Amino acid sequence: MTHIAMPERREGPVDPMPKQPGPSEEGGGPKRPDTGSPEKDNLLKRMRKVDPKQAERYRQRTGE
């Protein structure tokens, strides 16, 4: 089969989450990003700002 890229396709980093081998990360599956990378720090900062009880309070009516 021919490998054809979509027109104007843009990709993020080829490896968006560089693998950092370590004793706590064996066993496959997603691995942590570069320790101390600014991207990770930004995102973790954003995650820590999330109210731990947000989902507990979140209520919706059933939709389709």
Added chain:
Amino acid sequence: MRLFGIETEYGITRDDLEEVDPVVESMELVRAHLTASFERRWDYAGEDPHEDARGFRVSGLAQDKEEDEFAKLDAHRPFSFHEMKSDLVLPNGARFYNDHTHPEYSTPECRRLKDLLAQDRAGERIVQRAADRRNRSLGGEYVQLYKNNTDFHGHSYGCHDNYLALRSIPFPQLRAGLLPFLVSRQVIAGAGKVGIEAQESGVVPGQFQLSQRADFMETDLSVDTMHNRPILNTRDEPHADPKKYRRLHLIIGDANMCEYATALKVGTTQLVLDLIERGAAPSLELEQPVTAVKQLSRDIDLKAAVRRQNGQTITALDIQEEYYRAAERTLAGLDEESDWVLNEWGETLRLLAQDRQRLVGKLDWVTKLWLLETFMREERIGWDDPWLASLDLAYHNVDPARGLYLGLEADGKAWRMTTEADVERALSVGPSDTRGGLRGLCIRRFSEHIRSMQWERIQFTGGLMPRILEMGDLFEPADVRACAERFETADSPLDALKAWNDRKDTGS
């Protein structure tokens, strides 16, 4: 490529209130987007969710009783039906309205995946801009919107993908070809979820699963959408010439944040439809599809095997592999976009089996799992911590300052097919090769002359006779463009209609 589109019901909440009235909030959100130039009454006369694709009409839906109770409550509100629905048809041909107390954005019909992604992303911007306006009027950042499918308390809302299909394909053939594919599609298109729940039942923490919607699938086939939800919805509303076409209305899908997941979800599904129409879909009938969809969702290692009707067992990846191989054999070389889908489909299945880390930023469930596992290590918490469900919710927040996925994307770690220019253009212009784009053009040029709209029809004002642009069989791109040319250049919609009808009459 065939015609397709996505309808997304957004979750909505207010941070400043103890109790939120979703009817009012959803209505106020949509109306925050309102400008006088493009509010048009949607004509519901042609819609009947009781028609069943299996060839009969049901007398009632499972949700009718609940809907009736809500209608009684809503009757006491100081709003008319049209005010509560707040139907908007946008200049890009999309719909934005209050559906079942959720703000819903339906993309215009698209023919190319890149158009669909741009229109879907435009929807995220449109709802968030409406929230920004609403928040300005409230005096704080109170309204939050989530492109997800659960409230973690047993209430689900949908993200439906729709495809134009040939009426000539018997429904049993569609059923046999689609069910195994849809049961396993979640390995690519699942948005990931913390915990396990069921209809009207709270979440049980402690497990991550592939799909947000799997817990809410209750039967193989059904015309229902709010209760007794089916893997394959049988609603028969073609929104097109019913003699020639049916609309495949899929309600099993999750709302995706990753463009790549959306592209593969829709791209692979339409390839499977191509296979079915050619009689080339693999025969993989499962013994218990509903059990299988839940079982596969709860197995993030993708090792679980489900029983087939022939007594053998098969994993989700192997089901997908069978479909992929059939598509490669039958459809390779069809067109450039199909070849792209084929290539990415095969590569994604390979990476899911061998190195799924490389799919972060491409598939939602892989991305969300990675984020949560990273956070758990940093904070030294386990899967039973309620914080994780809140982070799951935050992943889907469409506020670029708060959303976890959008934060990841801003850091350049998400795959994109669209550019910001594509999304910006899609805010105001629909695809040029579909009736969705034509609908948007009519909104932009002749808004004041439109009496009502449906998916397949626009009725204009003026004169005693109905002035209607029929689009129930207007699907060939050349015909769409020829029609759009009339509406682009005419002084009035009636002139455009006359020119279009004259062309059809003369065959020129």
